[in-house]
Amino acid sequence: MASPVALLSPCRFSFFFPTPRRIGFAVTTRSRLRWSSMSQASPDSVAEDVMVQYVVLRRDLIDTWPLGSVVTQGCHASVAAIWSHRDDPLTLQYCSSDNLDSMHKVTLEVKGEPQILNLAEKLKAGDIAHKLWIEQPENMPTCLATKPYPKSVISSYFKKLKLCK
Numbered sequence: 154m155a156s157p158v159a160l161l162s163p164c165r166f167s168f169f170f171p172t173p174r175r176i177g178f179a180v181t182t183r184s185r186l187r188w189s190s191m192s193q194a195s196p197d198s199v200a201e202d203v204m205v206q207y208v209v210l211r212r213d214l215i216d217t218w219p220l221g222s223v224v225t226q227g228c229h230a231s232v233a234a235i236w237s238h239r240d241d242p243l244t245l246q247y248c249s250s251d252n253l254d255s256m257h258k259v260t261l262e263v264k265g266e267p268q269i270l271n272l273a274e275k276l277k278a279g280d281i282a283h284k285l286w287i288e289q290p291e292n293m294p295t296c297l298a299t300k301p302y303p304k305s306v307i308s309s310y311f312k313k314l315k316l317c318k
Contacts, residue, residue: 230286230298238300247301261314
């Protein structure tokens with residue numbers, strides 16, 4: 154097996170690690186690290202390509218509803234987004250048995266209903282697959298979840314939002 158120093162050489166290489174190992178900046182689990190040259194990939198760009206699902210909750214509901222109810226809304230949206238795109242190659246990769254214990258989600262918040270509707274429109278315009286969860290029978294948009302994407306592809310849509318705390 155190559156030393157960590159070999160991972161930083163500019164030559165072409167591909168390694169397979171059968172078990173999870175920390176390699177400098179990235180954790181790999183039964184996956185292949187591939188770089189064609191150091192000019193094309195850096196530690197930062199590899200770390201950015203983690204598969205991630207974004208979940209966005211409404212702050213006004215967090216402040217007024219029981220916590221469990223808000224968490225449930227996020228769960229509904231997350232499962233619905235994944236199930237709706239269950240045949241998508243990125244979703245299949247995200248939900249594969251090799252990745253099941255290392256899923257990445259980012260939970261963010263918006264102020265209220267107008268902001269979550271605006272975000273849904275921006276995602277639709279950018280052709281980003283997502284599920285806007287509409288609670289019934291109230292017909293109220295409560296949260297939004299994307300299907301899984303590489304972080305480098307999707308993160309720009311969420312840069313202005315705050316982490317949900």
